[in-house]
Amino acid sequence: MSATLYGLLGAALVGIGLFGLLARPSPLLRILAFNLLGGGVFLVFGAVARRGAGAGFPGDPVPQAIILTGIVVAFAATTLAVMLLLRLSAEGEGRSDPP
Amino acid sequence: MTGLLADLAIGAAILALAAGMVAARSAFTATAFFIAYGLLLGLAWVRLGAVDIALTEAAIGAGLSGVLLLTAAARLAARPVATERAPGPLLTALIALCCAAVAVAIGAAILSLPEPTPSLAAEVAANLPATALGNPVAGVLMSYRALDTLLESAVVVLAVVGVWSLTPPGGWGGFPGPFHLRVESGPLALLARLLPPIGIVIALHILWVGKDAPGGKFQAAAILAAMWLLAWMAGLATPPRIASRRLRFAVSAGAGLFLAIGVAGALAEGAFLAYPAGWTKALVLAVEFALTASIAVALALLVMGPPEEEDRA
Known part of the structure; x- marks a missing residue:
């Protein structure tokens, strides 16, 4: 039951994250929205893992391990995106372009 | 209920x-x-x-x-960075509609999953004794899907290289991230002195029990990185310059050791990342410890960011 509930939550997060990514103009908000989208995908995968519980485990350990790896990779990608953004803001400092 | x-x-x-x-x-x-x-x-x-x-x-x-x-x-x-214009109300509505359709489609897929669910849990349980590990997730990470874990540890090293490559002109080789003045009073100064000893013990505990219970290198590395960042933000710890060979070795040692063990497995056992019988637990532990140290340093460096423009030494 809770697997289905969190799976549906994951689907909703994918939709919300995708919307934020496409509709919000602020770059930092887009990075956050992309993380929401990723979190939703992980939750959908986690719901599938939970349904595969068996052999005394609370969930299928194979998807669980891959989600764990995915969280670390998503964090590494997020830092790279944020640092690119900060470099962009530092570069734009001296200039005074019209908006 | x-x-x-x-x-x-x-x-x-x-x-x-x-x-x-x-x-x-x-x-x-x-x-x-x-x-x-x-x-x-x-x-x-x-x-x-x-x-x-x-x-x-x-x-x-x-x-x-x-x-x-x-x-x-x-x-x-x-x-602030120059931002694009926000989409108009009509386009926003259209985007919302399409995103809702994506969410509904994934939701429908969740509701129509096959029963019983295909699962590898039984196979993991059957082969877990061979890995000498009690935590099935650790078994998957270090044994069955060790290749994923190896690639993941390489991605973290590459991310550090990517962040460092954003160093502005004149900053290369300097101290990573902005400079923090020493904080003498307030909650940050207190926590930066109080938490690291406790955090380090908790991280080592999580690493050690990760063999048989939930925990392991990623969780331990994240806590260690947080402790280093805390001391850094309070101005108590200065990270080494990014030109430091020791720092670069620390970042890459874990992935390097894992790769070396993988190649040794290919030579000794005929399969990349195969552990020789009887050596599994010792090798897995060695990789876990080395990766914890490397990932902790890499995660902290990722949060610190590239060196700033002026070298402050």
């Missing part, structure tokens, strides 16, 4: 925070929502029986990401 109520409450809160994040006017508000969302997502993972993921989500998703994004939001507020 209480379980279902807890699930509904956690799910509703996560949904509200996600909607608030996307609707937020300022990046600060959105980041604050994101940290709360990460912590609640940790609870959701506990409810899904994935305590390993819950620990990682709380430490990395809420903790380290929170520090990174709050710092970035503050710096971007001071020096």
Whole structure:
């Protein structure tokens, strides 16, 4: 039951994250929205893992391990995106372009 | 029944925070929502029986990401980046409609999953004694899907290289990240002195029990990185220059050792990343410890960022 509930939550997060990514103009908000989208995908995968519980485990350990790896990779990608953004803001400092 | 109520409450809160994040006017508000969302997502993972993921989500998703994004939001507020024009109301409605369709399609897929669910749990359980590990997730990470873990540890090293490559002219080889003055009083000064000894012990405990219980290198590395960042932000610890050979060795040692063991397995056992019989536990532990140290240093360096323009030495 809770697997289905969190799976549906994951689907909703994918939709919300995708919307934020496409509709919000602020770059930092887009990075956050992309993380929401990723979190939703992980939750959908986690719901599938939970349904595969068996052999005394609370969930299928194979998807669980891959989600764990995915969280670390998503964090590494997020830092790279944020640092690119900060470099962009530092570069734009001296200039005074019209908006 | 209480379980279902807890699930509904956690799910509703996560949904509200996600909607608030996307609707937020300022990046600060959105980041604050994101940290709360990460912590609640940790609870959701506990409810899904994935305590390993819950620990990682709380430490990395809420903790380290929170520090990174709050710092970035503050710096971007001071020096904003030119943003594109927001889409008009008609286009926004169209985007919302398409995103809702994607969500509904994934939801429909969730509701029509096959029964019984195909699962590898029984096979993992049958082969777990061969790995000498008690935690099935650790068994998958270090043995059955060791290649994924190896690639993942290489991605973290590459991310550090990528962040360092954003060093502005004149800063190469300097100290990573902005300079922090020593904080003499206040909560940060207190916590930066009080927490690291406790945090280091907890991280080592999580690493050690990770063989047989939820925990392991990622969670331990995230906590160690957080302790280093705390001391750094309070001005108590100066990280080494990025030109330091020892720092570069620390970042790459874990992935290097894992790769070397993988190649040795190919030579000795005929398969890449195969552990020789009887040596599994010792080799897995060696890789776990080396990777913990390397990932901790790499995660902290990722949050610190590239050196600033002026060399302050």
